[in-house]
Amino acid sequence: MRSIRPQSLCTKFWRISSQPQRCQFHKRAFSISVGRRTSTVDMTEEDLAKVEIDRQRLWGELHKTCEWGVGERWGENPTDVGMHRLALSDDDKKARDWFVAAVQNLGCEVKIDAMGSIFAIRPGKKAGPPTYAGSHLDTQPTGGRYDGILGVHAGIEMLRTLNDGNVETEYPVGVINWTNEEGARFPISMVASGVWAGAVSLEKGHNLKEVNGPATQKSELERIKYLGTTEASHEVNPIGAHFELHIEQGPILEASGGKIGAVEGVQAYRWYTVTVKGRDCHTGTTDFRNRSDSMLTAAKLILHSHNKASEMGCLASTGILNLKPGSTNTVPGSVQFSLDMRSKENSKLLELEEVLRAEFPKIAAGDVVDCMNMAGTKGRGCEVEWRLDTDSPATKFHEVCVKCVQESAEAMLGTASTSLVRKMTSGAGHDSVYTSGRAPTSMIFVPCRDGVSHHPAEYCSPEDCGNGAQVLLGAVLRYDRLRAERAN
Amino acid sequence: MRSIRPQSLCTKFWRISSQPQRCQFHKRAFSISVGRRTSTVDMTEEDLAKVEIDRQRLWGELHKTCEWGVGERWGENPTDVGMHRLALSDDDKKARDWFVAAVQNLGCEVKIDAMGSIFAIRPGKKAGPPTYAGSHLDTQPTGGRYDGILGVHAGIEMLRTLNDGNVETEYPVGVINWTNEEGARFPISMVASGVWAGAVSLEKGHNLKEVNGPATQKSELERIKYLGTTEASHEVNPIGAHFELHIEQGPILEASGGKIGAVEGVQAYRWYTVTVKGRDCHTGTTDFRNRSDSMLTAAKLILHSHNKASEMGCLASTGILNLKPGSTNTVPGSVQFSLDMRSKENSKLLELEEVLRAEFPKIAAGDVVDCMNMAGTKGRGCEVEWRLDTDSPATKFHEVCVKCVQESAEAMLGTASTSLVRKMTSGAGHDSVYTSGRAPTSMIFVPCRDGVSHHPAEYCSPEDCGNGAQVLLGAVLRYDRLRAERAN
Known part of the structure; x- marks a missing residue:
């Protein structure tokens, strides 16, 4: 035609x-x-x-x-x-x-x-x-x-x-x-x-x-x-x-x-996979101070991403989460979760990412960041890795x-x-x-x-x-x- | 013999x-x-x-x-x-x-x-x-x-x-x-x-x-x-x-x-499965106020169980977590997670359970409990269900x-x-x-x-x-x- x-x-x-x-x-x-x-x-x-x-x-x-x-x-x-x-x-x-x-x-x-x-x-x-x-x-x-x-x-x-x-x-x-x-x-x-x-x-x-x-x-x-x-x-x-x-x-x-x-x-969105590396241990035999609890750490990071996105007028959410090894009486040594962050402004989104990239390791180490780690017991800490999967300006x-x-x-x-x-x-x-x-x-x-x-x-x-x-x-x-x- | x-x-x-x-x-x-x-x-x-x-x-x-x-x-x-x-x-x-x-x-x-x-x-x-x-x-x-x-x-x-x-x-x-x-x-x-x-x-x-x-x-x-x-x-x-x-x-x-x-x-231990019911929605099109984000809520509950167990000298941890539907750009409508709680004293463990059973729904509804919901945006809330799987005094x-x-x-x-x-x-x-x-x-x-x-x-x-x-x-x-x- x-x-x-x-x-x-x-x-x-x-x-x-x-x-x-x-x-x-x-x-x-x-x-x-x-x-x-x-x-x-x-x-x-x-x-x-x-x-x-x-x-x-x-x-x-x-x-x-x-x-x-x-x-x-x-x-x-x-x-x-x-x-x-x-x-x-x-x-x-x-x-x-x-x-x-x-x-x-x-x-x-x-x-x-x-x-x-x-x-x-x-x-x-x-x-x-x-x-x-x-x-x-x-x-x-x-x-x-x-x-x-x-x-x-x-x-x-x-x-x-x-x-x-x-x-x-x-x-x-x-x-x-x-x-x-x-x-x-x-x-x-x-x-x-x-x-x-x-x-x-x-x-x-x-x-x-x-x-x-x-x-x-x-x-x-x-x-x-x-x-x-x-x-x-x-x-x-x-x-x-x-x-x-x-x-x-x-x-x-x-x-x-x-x-x-x-x-x-x-709006702009960026998708990440965040990996939290801790250490498997027995839930009964390991006190809080000696744990590197990747699930607890992931919970803090997910909550913090929400709090920070709220504060900066952006969106953040986790739609996928996988942990290992996956047993009720084993503190998980590894968690991977998706992080979907969005903003009307590219610059705002990059700013949010920059803040979280700086703060996630601190939270994972047990340091106080905003209201994270204000309560609870400081453990041995976890490591955090980011991977950018999708970038849509x-x-x-x-x-x-x-x-x-x-x-x-x-x-x-x-x-x-x-x-x-x-x-x-x-x-x-x-x-x-x-x-x-x-x-x-x-x-x-x-x-x-x-x-x-x-x-x-x-x-x-x-x-x-x-x-x-x-x-x-x-x-x-x-x-x-x-x-x-x-x-x- | x-x-x-x-x-x-x-x-x-x-x-x-x-x-x-x-x-x-x-x-x-x-x-x-x-x-x-x-x-x-x-x-x-x-x-x-x-x-x-x-x-x-x-x-x-x-x-x-x-x-x-x-x-x-x-x-x-x-x-x-x-x-x-x-x-x-x-x-x-x-x-x-x-x-x-x-x-x-x-x-x-x-x-x-x-x-x-x-x-x-x-x-x-x-x-x-x-x-x-x-x-x-x-x-x-x-x-x-x-x-x-x-x-x-x-x-x-x-x-x-x-x-x-x-x-x-x-x-x-x-x-x-x-x-x-x-x-x-x-x-x-x-x-x-x-x-x-x-x-x-x-x-x-x-x-x-x-x-x-x-x-x-x-x-x-x-x-x-x-x-x-x-x-x-x-x-x-x-x-x-x-x-x-x-x-x-x-x-x-x-x-x-x-x-x-x-x-x-x-020590005594009790194992639970906690179910958080929210509502699936698009991560991009739904603002925080209109979400019932079961993963965010689960993150708060896991963190709170740790904080409360710390405060009361008990243990709490999550070793299994499954969410649905499991897509980066969908806010999950359903999360199930294991909760393993332990204490030297049976009475202490039951007390911890009682506190959490009372506070989890409040946190899921968006109310301020300790440092939970002090920051972030209050959404439409989620429902919480408990199931006791194992009781070992x-x-x-x-x-x-x-x-x-x-x-x-x-x-x-x-x-x-x-x-x-x-x-x-x-x-x-x-x-x-x-x-x-x-x-x-x-x-x-x-x-x-x-x-x-x-x-x-x-x-x-x-x-x-x-x-x-x-x-x-x-x-x-x-x-x-x-x-x-x-x-x-």
Whole structure:
């Protein structure tokens, strides 16, 4: 399928061609507007407010497509069923086929790249890299119906709404279904957007093997016929801007009564393995002074990492802990635990690491550090080793995009909306992390019940799904307007 | 083999017959003394001091028998090799055969009970339940050369020394090799002394299956021909007193410069499984206030158990910890950990438990208890459940026996000995725990390097082995003298 080949570079951020483009598939062109406004540039806030998505249609379509990859039932309602739609599986193929048919029916051009990511493009008045709504249709093995899926469906609902209202955009708009965002079956998450952005090589992406089996991403792309001909490259297949609607996957919005999160970026995280070396000894025959208790020491370090992260406005947590030898009456001589530390700011995260790297050995030696070792008996001490496993620096989303999301949300929620719209930092990674390095990007968060995600019982209410899709549409139109204004 | 059948009950603690008894095996009788003293009653401290063991012979014999059940080499010296002599194995049979031959050569009667424990008896001037030196010849799978083995060899060296010096005791003395003290192959430790004491049924002892295989203790006793005809019973086969020489298996003597531990008892211990229930959540998307972090909570509880045990003069430790689901970027919703708590006093241990049972839920809820929750962020809290897995009350050894050990040690070590002899509580269980309920009992501890035991590199120096055996001999002779004095 044909890529848009930009002919001139108009601004730092996007390229546009000098001639209006025609969709190669359905020959429907928007060079002549049939809407009330020929241009988003001329739309007032009132006009924008009238472009409303069909919330019921969105909800119905989303749950209809959940027939492909049915997971665990967790409740009594028809939609109280989780998802099991692993990337490039037969179920994923069915969802992809539905996606392609749906967007072609809406008059879109479809491009599939070498990683199987699908780009649906609705032409604008002018040519240029499209403003996309992007997310993913693959799920965790025991996932829910909203993570990723909501973002793609909201994108399609956006296209339907624009068609229904005969709204013409200045530049093309579109929807992306990114391949294997979850990294569950093929264990690199956001791998296709990573290849597109140049952060992961195509070779690595293609050769990535499934967790329990011999297939690679390439062999499965071939099998399900989604190995596209478009180069998986931000240079060859550029994005004008990327907006991603997603459930928050955390409890912050819900707990604070917020309705929309205008996501300013993704926090930095670093993953470590900390090893505490002590000495095995008998729990009965060794007094506290003669022990090198690696489990007791690990407990102090885990607690201290929490205390220090709290103090510095960061996050820290331990999700894996293994000890040896593992007997009730043997004081363990060795403990390894994971340490996941996060912060909005790279510098803050490095500062936290520096403090802990300096203080852990002191605590392990029995010295008093803050409230550690204030009580208890000083033993013979332990040794501490650190290993950095993952380093993911902070991502800052594009200010203009964040502003579009915020204004769109405030417009939808009305005058009392200030407290309902929260500027947020995403705790988890998304495809938007990779797009943000190559194109203006922001995300829209909506609450999910109890912050539960990656679980069959993940739930986002019809109201919140609709809110998110409405804000997505408004943000894309606002951005299109700004883009045209800037070009003029 | 014939059991001694006591004809009259002389004291609360032991039974003696009115007639001198003859050994049924070698017809060597001690009714006519050929030693310098006919009675331990008449021996002065000076006389006792002259009855000295042969330290070189002890060391040589001990290591000679370690050819049966050779374990891992850990050093360059010929004796730097660990042991692998599981109870009732072919190697254990060879060690038993050597034991029986050795004590028969020394003129002893041999009785084997229904649990395979071997009782060697050297007649005294009067009949009665013997004063025994008892321990075990079986080892851990990766054990050392001193745990148990030293105690049995010291008993045999005692018999040799008495024979060499023509020393006659008032009452019979002997040596016991208890079956399966370790509980490594057949997983109940001290099982044969337990059956003897009536704490474990013979049926349970016989039917106990090996850890990795179909054999039972009974089938293996039959196979190696050590299923004895003497009832395994403290009533049918009584013990006059029980002294056990053992390596400390802890670092206290070595660290304090002590040479001999006069063991006053065995501490109480209770084993628990503590379950902390929180809620799985994403480490990146969930702020501290919205977490129910079971690992962080477990860290606090483990640390608090240490602090509180320290404060109350008890011990507490965690040797097993399992968490779920076990992923770096998921805050664990469930943690289970073992808690091993010990104290010299039953009441103290129960008091510690009561305090922790009251305080753990408060700490898990985020309340400030001592220095817990003084820093950090209060989350949504976790729930705590306790399960008691093992309850082993404290054992108090017999004051007279402890006094005999202490006096024997002080006599051997000389006038400067006060700081070299320490009254101690055993942290680990031994066969003496079971004998102490049925006969006057005490133990003698000698240092082992770095407190290491249940490990190939377990080590007790020739000097310490000799010291222990000398104190054992002295304690048995002192006890024999006291016993005769009391009878008069």
